[in-house]
Amino acid sequence: MRERNPALAAWLVLLSAFAVFLACAIASPLLIGRYVQYATRSNRAEVQTLSGTTQLLQRNQQKWLAISDAEDASQGDVIQTDGTSRALLVVYEGSTDYVLATVHVFSDTRLSLARATNPQFARSSQPNRITLVLDHGRIRLNPGPPLDRDLQLRVIVPSGEVAVQDGSVALEVSADASEVTVRGGRALVTSNSHVEQMVLETGERAVLTSQGDIRGPLPAGRNLLTNGDFGGGLMLGWQVYNDQGSDSGTVDGQATLLDNEVPPVVEFDRGGGQKDHCETGLLQPIKKDVTDYVSLRVRMDVRLLYQSLSGGGFQSSEFPLMYRLVYRDARGNLQFYTWGFYYQNTDNYPVQKGEQIERNVWFAYESPDLMAILGDIKPAYLEYIQVYASGHDYQSQVRDVQVVAE
Structure with a gap:
């Protein structure tokens, strides 16, 4: 039977402990730095009714809340308007009164506030983030005045997403397409189905079809009539x-x-x-x-x-x-x-x-x-x-x- 060498065993234990110490010494700052970089807190948000009565479905709740004035909103809440109501969603930076973005919610619209966060630590280089989900209807987004920290404002639509970079951008989702119109500023339209993107500038519009095709850039003006050129005969729309x-x-x-x-x-x-x-x-x-x-x-x-x-x-x-x-x-x-x-x-x-x-x-x-x-x-x-x-x-x-x- 081989005899154990106590000195060797001691050295092995000592070296293992030192290796663990070095790993902790290296990893701890990295983990702390990563936490400082990516830790977030929620932004304050408020839903204001402009006309009629707005419906708010709060996260993890079953019953809709009728809003005739104003109500706090948080991540996961759903806003819904009918044919007679309009609302305004305001997202603030953290718990301050500084407005990161306003979202006009027009009639017959369903919109979810999926994310509204800002970095927990000032040293972080991460942006403020707002993510919305537009199921149907029309909204207009207006980012607030620029800050030292960037704002990432995204809207998810049925067949893609839109990143609003600045200015004033309208989105409308119908049964067969999503339309994006830039009144001022810039927006990036991305398709889910194809590796396809399109940048829209002021006065431009794009149509994102339900199949994921992006059509544009088009003039901002939009014809509200169906079959106005009579190409579908007199029975379509008329x-x-x-x-x-x-x-x-x-x-x-x-x-x-x-x-x-x-x-x-x-x-x-x-x-x-x-x-x-x-x-x-x-x-x-x-x-x-x-x-x-x-x-x-x-x-x-x-x-x-x-x-x-x-x-x-x-x-x-x-x-x-x-x-x-x-x-x-x-x-x-x-x-x-x-x-x-x-x-x-x-x-x-x-x-x-x-x-x-x-x-x-x-x-x-x-x-x-x-x-x-x-x-x-x-x-x-x-x-x-x-x-x-x-x-x-x-x-x-x-x-x-x-x-x-x-």
């Missing part, structure tokens, strides 16, 4: 109607898609009206909160072929082609904006809310900025648009109808 009014007329007009034209054209035609009133047109529900937009214009190409009534009729309400945009103002009152087109006024009727154009010639129309000219009754929520011919006998055409919000 309703065809006739309104005989109250003078006992029986002859309907016709709304016909001329799909042999490029681009497609819709023609309104009525003959044999016996000098009674009829309105033939298209209607599309919009149902859109537009309080976040600073500009709203109506565009379309129109052509007048025939009108039996002079001007817009005696009451300036029966033009051979016209449109009516029906909306609610900020107080919820129902309003409308209408405009008509005519080529002759032999009876010299007074004309209001209409303009004379050449017969048989396509006219590219663009309205003034409705947000600018309508003042206190400017649109807050769009109900629907009608594009129609009105009068006794008429024949007119329209193509490429747009309601462009920016």
Whole structure:
């Protein structure tokens, strides 16, 4: 049997202890440094109701909390608005009153505050972090004034994410796509499905499809209508109607898609009206909160072929082609904006809310900025648009109808 060497065993123990000591001496500062670098604390956040009643589902709770004024929010909370409510989420740095970012939450929106943290130690080089999850609806993000510490502001959407680097950025999630619009500053759009990124600058927009494709950069202006170019026929997005009014007329007009034209054209035609009133047109529900937009214009190409009534009729309400945009103002009152087109006024009727154009010639129309000219009754929520011919006998055409919000 081999005899043990006590001296060797002692040296082994001593060397092992020294190795452990060296490991601790080296690792401890590294671990402490890592803790100082990455330790975080929660940022204070608050949900403020701007109109209606906001719903807040607090983390680990089962019941929604109705907010009519303001309520503290924390990581994991969910904010939800309905068709009549809007809210503001404010995230502060730590427990201070310094605003890191504001998030306007518009109607019919569901938004989660996934993360809101800042470094626990001033020596850390890590940024303030805010992460939101937008399930559906529309928000606008505005980072606060820059600090010595960077801000990482991310929004996760169904098929990717958006990093807001500065400025003012709007995001909208619908069933088939997410849209990102940069009013000022810069944003980085990243797809989950593809190794694809896109940087957006001021005045640019991108569409992130449900399949993960990024389309853009596009102009910031967005057409709120479905199938405004009639490429999908008259049944997609539009309703065809006739309104005989109250003078006992029986002859309907016709709304016909001329799909042999490029681009497609819709023609309104009525003959044999016996000098009674009829309105033939298209209607599309919009149902859109537009309080976040600073500009709203109506565009379309129109052509007048025939009108039996002079001007817009005696009451300036029966033009051979016209449109009516029906909306609610900020107080919820129902309003409308209408405009008509005519080529002759032999009876010299007074004309209001209409303009004379050449017969048989396509006219590219663009309205003034409705947000600018309508003042206190400017649109807050769009109900629907009608594009129609009105009068006794008429024949007119329209193509490429747009309601462009920016």
